[in-house]
Structures are given as structure tokens and as C-alpha cells.
Amino acid sequence: METTATPLSRKAQIDQVATGLFRQRGYAATSMRELAAALGIEAGSIYSHIRSKEEILHRVCFDLAESFMAGLRTAQTAEPAASAATQLRRAIENHVRVLIADTASSAVFLHEWRHLSEPAHTEFQHLRQQYEAEFRALIAQGVQAGELYTPDPAFAALTLLASLNWLPNWYRPEGTLTPDQIAQRLTDQLLDGLAY
């Protein structure tokens, strides 16, 4: 997200406020009248800027999917000679960075996508599966190279991503840890474990 000199467009403002409500109360339980009230306008006025409630959800989900995908590609191509374990670390760092950059959008991305109607619902699931497959592949490569150990890379990838994706639930920007330090701790714990 780059910072622009101009203020948020009305549409972007609607997206932002809606994302906060979707996160807090859930997509289905958030009414357009609540959203309008939070924006200080009447419900009907929203539709000058957007076509439907689901359009907002669609934009949030797919914009964030693109951020995750783009970051992962960068992580994989920035150091093509790096070991699989290192590339996995980079992928984790990227994932954490995207989550932290906008925890509200991340929470909606993670939990509210199922309210997308077809064909977006299926398309989103495909993107998600692709992303998981990349993590799985990195872990499998690490195992083959003797850098990682797990009896089941698919299982390991799911567990790893679940740990990372819990971050929007506890992260507070006031905390003392930087995003990179958080990524470091998560990586250390997941790769090295808790056992002494």
C-alpha cells in the first residue's frame, strides 16, 4: 500500500469502514444501514459509489489474495539460489508482512470469503489452494534437501499457515515487536519447535 497525497476516495473510504464492520460483526450480520451510519450518510447514498454489498467483500478478498500472491512470488525469485528452508523463511516473512499491513482486511479475507457467491467463491478457493500448494512445495523441497523434517509436508503446511493466520486476532500495532521481529519469532517457533 503506497501512501498518496490525496485523501481516500469515497469508494475507498466505504471499503475501509465496511471492512472494519465486516471484521467486527461478520459480513452477513453487517447491514448497509449500519455501514451508512458509520459513514455519516444515508443507506441509499452508498449505492452512488458501489453496486452491491458483495462488491465490497469481493474487492477486499481478491485485493488481498493478490498481495499474498505477489509477495510470495517475490520471496521465491529474490534469492533463487537460496536453500528451500531460507525461501520458506522469506515466504513466512512476506505472509506476516501482508497480514500486519492491514489486519482488518486480512481478517475479512480469512473468515468472510465464504459469503462470496459463485463464481467468485470457487475462484477464491482456487487461489487459496495455489497459495497453500506453494508452501507445501517449499516444505517438501526442504525435506528432500535434508534441511527440514516432517512426515507429511501437506500437514505441516496447513499447521504452519494456521499459526500465521491467527496473527490478525492478537496483533496490536502498539506492541514493541516490529513486523520482521514477529515474523522471526513465528519462524523460529515453527521451524525449531518448543522442545529444548
Next chain:
Amino acid sequence: METTATPLSRKAQIDQVATGLFRQRGYAATSMRELAAALGIEAGSIYSHIRSKEEILHRVCFDLAESFMAGLRTAQTAEPAASAATQLRRAIENHVRVLIADTASSAVFLHEWRHLSEPAHTEFQHLRQQYEAEFRALIAQGVQAGELYTPDPAFAALTLLASLNWLPNWYRPEGTLTPDQIAQRLTDQLLDGLAY
């Protein structure tokens, strides 16, 4: 008022079907008319057995909270002389066992509790915090005893529970792993890490 012979079975059936719908579509997006259709009756008829939609959610959430709590107490008292690391393993095994016993209820417990109204909403959060605190304490004890290592037991507990709680999203009863084998793998991965 009435003392029928088997009111509980119909009520339990409503709970079960509702839980499946709440899991699949979300609490807010599930209508009582959908639930009625899934039960093969009319919407109004449901209210002979329950008082409100939220009553179902309340029962699912608090029944499962009790299962988790009871299992944790067992895990802690069954082997009082065991090391903290062993007690943590037992607690993980119990958690996995409760999740697997009813993945639909677990998913609702994990994701739909926020739709509880007060005071249940606050009460539920307290129970959840208690449960997390027990895991945190077990990890902290393990660290003090030199059995575990982590720079932040609270952080470690959150990450660990997040990994475990992803299970309802991927677990399939047709799989070849038994609940105890799944618990074993999760414990191994989380305690020993992925690194060789």
C-alpha cells in the same frame, strides 16, 4: 409444561442439523426457514422445541467449552507427577480428541461464538481466556523446568492453539490416522519443529 417421552431427541436433532448449517453458512446467514426445511418441517414448528435461534448457538458453544475444560482438568490431574512437557502433550491430545469428536460443533464453537449476545458473549470470552491461560501456564512451567524453550510463552500458546484449531477445517473421518496419531503428529511438529 408438557412432559413428553422423547422431547430431548427432537431438540438434539434440531441442534445437530442447525450446527451443520451454522458451520457451513455461518450463524447470521442461516435462517430458521432453512433449518426447518433441512428438518423437513415448517419454520414455526421449531419453536415448540426451542425458544430462539440464539439458544441453539448458546448450547453448542457452552457445551463444547465444558468438554474442553473437563478434558483439560483430566489431563492435568491424571498424572500429577508428570513433567510439564508431558502434561502439555496430554493437554494437546485432549484438545484434539474433543475437536475430532464433533468437528461441526467445534467449528461453530471456534467461529460463531461472537454472535452470542450479552452476557453470554463476555462469559464465553472469559472461559476461552481461562483455557488459553492453562496452556500458557503449562508452557511457562516447561520453560522454567528447562524442558521447553520459547522467548514468549503467551505467544507460543496462541500459536500452538491456532495450529490445533485449524483441524476442523481439514480433518476427514475417512482418513487413515486415528485421533491419537493426529494428536501425536501435531505435538511432534509443534514441539520439535520442522528444522532438521
Next chain:
DNA sequence: CCTACCGATCGGTAGG
């Protein structure tokens, strides 16, 4: 961006 309103659907109830 507002007023005024649409048809559809919501959770829930009365009476049988």
C-alpha cells in the same frame, strides 16, 4: 447525497 419506497425475508407468535 437525500427522501421515499420496493418486494423479499427475517425471527418469532397465536391458535388450533
Next chain:
DNA sequence: CCTACCGATCGGTAGG
């Protein structure tokens, strides 16, 4: 357990 219905609220639109 059904029929018939309640008031409230939903997402969205027309016209200005």
C-alpha cells in the same frame, strides 16, 4: 406440527 400472520429489517432503486 401446521397455517396464518406479526412488525422489523434487509439489500437495493427511482427520482430528484
